[in-house]
Amino acid sequence: MANLTIGDKEFFKGIGQIKFEGLESDNPLAYRWYDENRVVAGKTLKEHFKFSVAYWHSFNANGSDPFGGPTLNFAWDESSDVITRAKAKMDSAFEFITKLGMPYYCFHDVDVVDYGNDIVENERRLQTMVEYAKQKQAQSGVKLLWGTANVFSHQRYMNGASTNPDFQVLSHAGAQVKAALDATIALGGENYVFWGGREGYMTLLNTNMKREQEHLARFLHTAKDYARQQGFKGTFFIEPKPMEPTKHQYDYDCATVIGFLRQHDLLGDFKINIEVNHATLAGHTFQHELQVAADAGVLGSVDANRGDYQNGWDTDQFPNNLNELTEAMLIFLEAGGLQGGGVNFDAKIRRNSTDPADLFYAHIGGADTFARALITADNILQKSDFLKVREERYASFDGGKGKEYEQGKLTLEDLRAFAIEKGEPAVKSGRQEYLENLINRFI
Ligand code: XLS
């Protein structure tokens, strides 16, 4: 096995380069579907997905939950010196991402290095790590899909960041976002994400919702203007989520976010990063959210994971549902893919998945499921009457009075006259089961 360690210490010992071995392989540490060079619908799988590893789940989340402490003891967390520890963590991160053969990574500022309460010291720490990351990126070829700031974990943000009723707190969020933007730009980050962690409310009894939402819009404008002045050419993403940690978040779902962006003149610079588990928390399917974003021209990026249908929180499990992902990939392909973003595994291994190999199995499974779903969806589009079935449902609008109606040429009186002339319409099947079977046939 090739030793791909970049630093001087190997963290994932005994695990070599993960390769594509195809369907014949029974090696659990190999891709069976994700052949990055395979061309589907005119692009390689690598280009379609731009797979990314999430720093926070893979290198910070230590298995602790509300009922118990850490279960994962990270070798890279040994040193008591902040920068030494951060560098060891980054060594391990790049070792992992490189061994996995993933082209991108994503981080929050505080994932990369611990923050204290001193803004200037925090900036210095982040800048030190940016210089280190530059070397790592150059050595490995791994790129930054997006950066972001964690303005929801520190106690000062308990009532929100840009929607906090206290302007002093808001200013801290501004300082943090500035530094995170600087870091993203310095590392050639292709996008920048705003997930509104606590941008919402716990109770309306103490909340001026209108004012908070205006502050959120003002904050996004201010951050965007700064980044553009610094030469940032990438896309800003809003990541919708309906709740958790707040009772109600302002960026509830795609439809809500699109309305917000339009109202506050942010469309154009901002697109959407859709997370699967957030979609389901909002009472939608992932497919629904993809379609809403695609129809509005703001399908920017994806946070790949899955929820648990038996409970109602963001469990952030790795994707493994072929049927759902195949339906999602039909929309993905029809939309022409993502605008600027990629597929970031915003997912974590379970608390009791404690072998170093588990982190590999999780990402391999996720990548294989996406690849298989995309290949299947492409086959459905190419080789079946899937699109035709849907088109034919709307055929009555393709000509005659239906077409005139679409063109805005008919009045309510015209509709009445047409109804009387044609009489009772024939009952027509929606053919749902036929289409569901079609998906399974191609899987
Ligand atoms: C949390 C979010 C978070 C964002 C980045 O639910 O998914 O991880 O992706 O702040």
Ligand code: NI
């Ligand atoms: Ni996310």
Ligand code: NI
């Ligand atoms: Ni999430």
